[in-house]
Amino acid sequence: MKPGSVPENHKKDILAILKKHWGFDAFRPLQEDIILSVLEGKDTLALLPTGGGKSICFQVAGLKLGGTTLVISPLVSLMNDQVQNLKKRGLSAVAISAAMTYKEMAIAMNNAALGHVQFLYVSPERLESEDFRIQLSHLPITLLAVDEAHCISQWGYDFRPSFLKIAGLRAYLNNVQVLALTASATAEVVEDIQEKLEFKKPHLFRQSFERKNLRYVVQFEENKAQRLLKLIRSLGGSGLVYVRNRKLTESTAAFLNANNISSQAYHAGLKYEQRQAVQDAWTNNNTQVICATNAFGMGIDKPDVRFVVHLDLPDSLEAYFQEAGRAGRDGKIAYAAVFYTKADQQKLQEQFEQAFPPADVIKQTYQAICNYYQVAVNSGQGLTVDFEIDKICRSYNLTALQVFNSVKFLEREDYLGLLDLGYEPSRLMFLASKETAYDFQIRNPKFELLIKTLLRSYGGLYDNYVHVVEKDLAYRCKMSQAAVKEQLEVLNKHELISYFPQSSIPKLVFLQNRVHTKYLQLSPDNYKLLKEKAHEKMQAVLDYTANNKVCRQVQLLMYFNELHFSDCGHCDVCLQKKTPDLNKLKKKITELLSAGPLSMESLRKQFKTKKDEIWVNALNEMIDEGQVQEKKKLLELKQNV
Numbered sequence: 001m002k003p004g005s006v007p008e009n010h011k012k013d014i015l016a017i018l019k020k021h022w023g024f025d026a027f028r029p030l031q032e033d034i035i036l037s038v039l040e041g042k043d044t045l046a047l048l049p050t051g052g053g054k055s056i057c058f059q060v061a062g063l064k065l066g067g068t069t070l071v072i073s074p075l076v077s078l079m080n081d082q083v084q085n086l087k088k089r090g091l092s093a094v095a096i097s098a099a100m101t102y103k104e105m106a107i108a109m110n111n112a113a114l115g116h117v118q119f120l121y122v123s124p125e126r127l128e129s130e131d132f133r134i135q136l137s138h139l140p141i142t143l144l145a146v147d148e149a150h151c152i153s154q155w156g157y158d159f160r161p162s163f164l165k166i167a168g169l170r171a172y173l174n175n176v177q178v179l180a181l182t183a184s185a186t187a188e189v190v191e192d193i194q195e196k197l198e199f200k201k202p203h204l205f206r207q208s209f210e211r212k213n214l215r216y217v218v219q220f221e222e223n224k225a226q227r228l229l230k231l232i233r234s235l236g237g238s239g240l241v242y243v244r245n246r247k248l249t250e251s252t253a254a255f256l257n258a259n260n261i262s263s264q265a266y267h268a269g270l271k272y273e274q275r276q277a278v279q280d281a282w283t284n285n286n287t288q289v290i291c292a293t294n295a296f297g298m299g300i301d302k303p304d305v306r307f308v309v310h311l312d313l314p315d316s317l318e319a320y321f322q323e324a325g326r327a328g329r330d331g332k333i334a335y336a337a338v339f340y341t342k343a344d345q346q347k348l349q350e351q352f353e354q355a356f357p358p359a360d361v362i363k364q365t366y367q368a369i370c371n372y373y374q375v376a377v378n379s380g381q382g383l384t385v386d387f388e389i390d391k392i393c394r395s396y397n398l399t400a401l402q403v404f405n406s407v408k409f410l411e412r413e414d415y416l417g418l419l420d421l422g423y424e425p426s427r428l429m430f431l432a433s434k435e436t437a438y439d440f441q442i443r444n445p446k447f448e449l450l451i452k453t454l455l456r457s458y459g460g461l462y463d464n465y466v467h468v469v470e471k472d473l474a475y476r477c478k479m480s481q482a483a484v485k486e487q488l489e490v491l492n493k494h495e496l497i498s499y500f501p502q503s504s505i506p507k508l509v510f511l512q513n514r515v516h517t518k519y520l521q522l523s524p525d526n527y528k529l530l531k532e533k534a535h536e537k538m539q540a541v542l543d544y545t546a547n548n549k550v551c552r553q554v555q556l557l558m559y560f561n562e563l564h565f566s567d568c569g570h571c572d573v574c575l576q577k578k579t580p581d582l583n584k585l586k587k588k589i590t591e592l593l594s595a596g597p598l599s600m601e602s603l604r605k606q607f608k609t610k611k612d613e614i615w616v617n618a619l620n621e622m623i624d625e626g627q628v629q630e631k632k633k634l635l636e637l638k639q640n641v
Contacts, residue, residue, distance in 0.1 A: 010039055010064070017063050018056070021089045028053045034205050035061045038143065038179050043199040045149065045180045045190065047206040050325035054181040055082060058145035061179065062119060063091075067142035068112055070173070071121045074151050074160050076419055079121040084467065086119055093119040094464070096126060097419060103498070104427065104465050111464055112139050124151075124162035125417040125509050127169055129382070137172040144173060146197065149180035150318070153192035155533060158318075161412050162511075167198045183325070184209075184318040187561040209321065209560050213328045216552035216571040217337040218545050224311050224339045225255055232261055232289065235335060237306030238282065241291045242323055244312040252291040252311065266292040272502055273471065297323060303330035310338045313348045316537040317544060317559050340545055352538045355405050356531050363517050365406035366415065368396035370514045380510040387418065387506040407508070412530070413522060417509035425467040426502040428454070428488070431495055434462075440496055449477050450487050451496075465498070548573055585618035586627075590637065593628065597636035 014035050018024050027035075030046070031053055037044045038061040048054050062069030073079050079095040086093040094108045094117050112120050113135075120139070126132050144166075146152070152163035170176070178197050185193065194202050221227045232239060241263075243249055249265035256263035264278045264287050281287040283302055290296060294314075308327040314320040320338075328334025357365075372392050373385050389403055410416040430437065441448040453476050458466045470488070474481040485501065492499040544555055552571035567574050592598060592606055607615050619635075622628040629638055 010036060014039075014060050014064055017060050021063070021091065022056065027056075030205050030207050031057055031060075034179070035064070037203065037205065038177060039064060041177055042203050043178045043180075043194075043197070043201070045182075045194055045199070045202075045204045047182060047185055047190070047204070049207060049209055049211070050183045050322045054147070054183065057181065058143065058147075058179050059086070059091075059119065062143050062145070065142040067115070067140040068117055069119050069143045069145055070136065070139075070141045070176075071119060071145045071147060072124055072127075072163075072166055073121055073147040074124060074158075074163070075148065076123060078147075079123070080425060080467070083119070083121060091119065092117050093121065095121040097123040101500075104429075104500075107429070107464050109135050109139075115140055123419065124160060124165060125419065125511070127162065127165035128414075128417075128511050133169060133172050136169065137174075141173050141176055144169070144176050144178045146178060146180040149182040149193050149197075150185045150189050152196045153185075153189045154529065155186065155188045155192055159412070159530075161414055162417060164196060167196060170198060184321050184560065186559070209557055209562060210553065210565065211325065211328065212568070213331055213333055214324070214553075215333065215335045216324070216556075216568070217335060218548075218552060218572060219337070219339050220341065221339040222341055224341075225252075227339055228252075228309060228311065229256070229259055229261070231307065231309065231335070231337060232256070235306050237288075238285060238302065238304055239289045239307040239309065240297070240305060240323075240326060241289060241309045241311060242294065242314075243291060244293065246293060248311070249291045249293060253289075256289055256291070261289060262287050263289040263291055266290050266296045268293065268295040294319065294323065297326055300326065301329070302326070304332075305329065305334060306332075307335040307337065309335075313338070313340055313344050313541055313545065315348075315351075315541070317540050317556065318537075320541070320544075321556060321560075338545060345542055345545070348538060348541065352534060354401055355408075355534065356527070357402055357406050357409070359522050359527075361402055362406040362409050362522060363520050364396075365398060365403050366410055366520060367517045368392060368398060368403075369407075369416070369508070372396070373508075375510065375514045377516055378513050381513045383510040384419075385508050385510075386503070387508045389506075409522065409527070412526065414511050415515075415520070417511050419507040419509065426470060427465040427500045428458075428461065428468045429465045429498045430455075430461045431498055437496055440494070447487055447491065450479075450484065451491075453477050465500075470502075548576070582618045582621065585615050586622055589615070589619055589622060589628070593635060593637045597631070597634035599634055603635060 011032070014032065015027070018027060030048065034044060034046045034057045038058075046054065046057055048057075058069060058071065071079075071082075076095070076097045079097070083093040083095045094112065096105055096108055100108075108117070108120075111117055120141075146163075146166060148158070151158050151160040152166065153159060170178070178199070180193055180197055182193070190204060194204075219227065228241065241252055243252055246265075246267040246269050249267050253263040253265040264281065266275060266278050270278070278287070278290065279296075279300070282290045283300075285304075305327045308324050310320070310323070314323065324336035327336055369392060370380070372388075372395055373383070375383065389400055392398065392403055393400055407416055407418055411418055432440070437451060441451055450473065453473060454468070455461065457473070457476065458468060460466055470481050470484050473479075474484045477484065488497070488499045491497045540559060544552075544559075547555060551567040551573050553568040554565050557565045567577075569578075588606075589603070592603060603619075619628065623630075627638060628635055630636075
């Protein structure tokens, strides 16, 4: 297909694909334009805010083009989610990450080479391998989609060096065009993405980051818990509360539950079954509030979230915009609030300093990791291991923060790769023939029910590794989950099946052979540049919270380089501009009540304005502050006022 030529039937075709597989009658804003751009053969960058429907753009375009769409994504858990969602829609999809065994990867790639895979998801770390890139060149790939494309830019908030390998992949794919997608990027990052992916021509579709239904609120608040309680009781509905660490998720959820607001904690330390149960209860509105770390949210598309509250300052405005953007996807009024103290501002600055360990600490951590996993000098390239950070810290007297932040720098220098899996489902494949499996059942009848249930419940077990859920198998077999796992382990030991139990442990990948510590190269210029950029992002967060003169939404739009905007009229800054001086109103209320108690109606008649909320806000503050009390339906001043 020649660039610039889009047959008239393309619009009908892609709309038919959308209707058939997703059940939608129309595209969201810009989706159709982005898909048609790809079909014209243009390299395309799409900026769609959180909830804007980025994945449908490359999925519909890929189905129209036919063949295999190669999707590069940094989030293994999100890849697995999308693969499962595509399979539910009757589409073939496979995810390949550095956490897979060689055999798993070989089977998946063989199926793709035979044209049996419509969507092939790959973590960028796989692109380090020349053999893997050559394998990709033999696949019928018609589109290269780059999800979370901001990761390719050093100016972005989540730079991943492995993304820089993507441009080199184009030479292996016979000049297949690229569709890059991200939810947030500054002008600097937008330019960098297109340059790093070697776009033939700059081509950008950008949906405005303006959210007209979202009410941004920033408040200096010493008693965050009570303020949060008041907000939830006032708004009602489903909500998210973000805090910085696991302990705070638990304590915040406990506080809300003690005040009759159903709440659960969510963090990476919970087992998969627990996290899934928490998410399902919230999604189905059986739990009102989730208190979470930033581990929660990717891939979540709950439309009726009425509020997102940050009780700790986010690391960057990009991260904040994505998290806050999970509110109000149904188009109805929703609130994004930040409650902070001076201590929070100080804490953010301290965390910034801790995020940049000295070079000697980075080298010490590298040596400790290599020793812990018994990797010898000049060996280890391609090795994938469970990242047991707690055990490493105990063994070598390091702190978790030192190790984690050191690994992030070693990742930037291409020594190690970090895969935060979030959740890797159990995988299973039958190795034995059907005859051998039947013979095993005859000799071991207690396994018959499980084997038959596996074959009835999951298709393709003889062709590929399939994600299985032990809990579902236990229900169908009327067995305990522990018994199912035990039998699967036995079948694995007898080589009837190949079984990998689920895991939520992050993985470390050795991207190159271990080098002697004295030869470990850490670029001072790169270190300095990254620190400067991180400081700019931290300062942007501090400026956003401190600036009570400019509309909150305008501040965010300016940060993302949108120049055509007007005040939202609804954020805390805009409301303050609209509202007369509350102190004057409080003074007038005090004067009126000094003459004696008044009913609410009598007090209302003393104010000329028809906008009750203006003076009622002042009255409510006086009640909250204990200056005014109500007795026998009359308002009166307290004696000490």
